[in-house]
Amino acid sequence: MSTSTRRKFIGTAAILTAATAASAIPLTNMEQKYPVVHHVFFWLKNPGSAEDRAKLIAGVKTLAKIETVHEMRVGVVASTEKREVVDNGWAVSELIFFKDIAGQATYQTHPIHLEFVKNCSHLWEKVIVYDAVEA
Template structure:
């Protein structure tokens, strides 16, 4: 019986330790996040049925990671989630960037890599919507 209790204790302790480690890995306050400025861009393609245009735009967006003030870059396409009134699935490509501060985002806006991206890819999209946010 003692061996069974010891095993239960070890299993419970391991679970508690793993849970504590996972919880402490996350910031307690989003404002303490490493990269608090979020720049989220949505692109609508001129030719939404063109796989080639989609691939070119995705490749173009990925070049923006070369900009030194871009701390994180994620590129996405519409997820095949359930259709709901509050979910907009009309766009084609999204760009989610994080910056350390407003100055870094300003560098990005005027950076030659960003300007080349606009020059080389703007013919692919018909609409762009940008959401900039700060963690609170």
């Protein structure tokens, strides 16, 4: 390998390493600040209904107003590679980050959450919740 090729390789590797490290910083900070994660997956009663999916997404987004919700993401199934370990039968997901377990408990009984369940539960057939805390 020539000296210029080696320098180019080392330079490219350094840039890629720096970019990878920089892209991990926000997630690391979020994990440290908000170690309690609440991930919910919803299956629609009418899976082919774009209107029902839109209503559910709008309802889920109201949950961001709860004061103990520090970060929130709302998602739909991604068009990723179909693999045996991937469940893509759900329609909408919510990923919420809390500072502590007490904040997650407040969320569960908060009037906004209760109103969401009242207004949107007719849209879903199945819900699965995964709660986790940073290890």
